[in-house]
Amino acid sequence: MITVEGLRKTYGQHEAVRGIDLEVQAGEIFAFLGPNGAGKTTTVEILEGYRHPTAGKVEVLGADPARADRAWRARIGVMLQSWQVEPALTVRESLRQFAGYYPRSLPVEDVVRLVGLEEQGDTRAGRLSGGQQRRLDLGIALVGDPELLFLDEPTTGFDPAARRVAWQIISTLRDAGKTVLLTTHYLDEAQALADRVAILVDGRIRTEGPPESLVAGHATRITFRLADSVELPARFEPTAMADGRVELHSHEPLPVVYALTAWAVENGVDLADLQVRRPSLEDVYLDLTAGTHG
């Protein structure tokens, strides 16, 4: 569905994308993660045909997006980061306008319902709240019933309930056999939705794979709080200590927890809020992006 080899993009002196290789299969939900400025939008907009690569090979739905025709464009749906609708048009009018660009669009009323804008159907787009505008953007990406969807930060500005609704919609797309490439800053979103994720740092893919497999190689987190007067023996090798909070990382947590609790009981020390938890995608992300800032 998508093949990328050796993709590079330079803006003036700045190399924003520094050699990306990527394959996305039909029916997959693939998520790009990475700090601000990592090159996610640049890469996605090259795949959409809106920007041209400096070097490398890109194939999307069997064609080079930079040279693609209307028939190719009708097979993709795009949700951009920036606002793409006429503010004077109502929700229904906007969807009808975009539906007109596609040969076999979905009924506008179905899309209004799907994105939960029934009550705003006759509201002008310019009067929608930020989250409602994003829902309309999502509707616009869906209205042409495309095979491949590009969703750039689809739930930014959504309240928690609206995010769950959007996740439900994206899962429905997966069930319908669509392919989705999304970018997000929400790690829980990527963990909940994506079959595979790629973490981009400084224009390169630092790691890539199913969320569970990225997490699998990372250490279990053991966290607790200690009173100021108590000193933890150095043999526990704490990874982080601040404000009385201590974090230990271990690939074999059982003996560590055993030794730690034995030490605490012997010395009458309280391990307040003791938690042992598997690493999350967020932990992996923070480990990989430590020291970079957007």
Ligand SMILES: Nc1ncnc2c1ncn2[C@@H]1O[C@H](COP(=O)(O)OP(=O)(O)OP(=O)(O)O)[C@@H](O)[C@H]1O
């Ligand atoms: N049109 C442009 N001209 C010059 N530089 C650009 C242009 N677009 C992006 N850049 C630069 O390229 C780098 C990558 O930007 P990009 O928008 O792809 O990052 P991103 O990962 O999508 O970030 P964010 O999470 O903030 O959306 C940044 O340093 C950005 O300043």
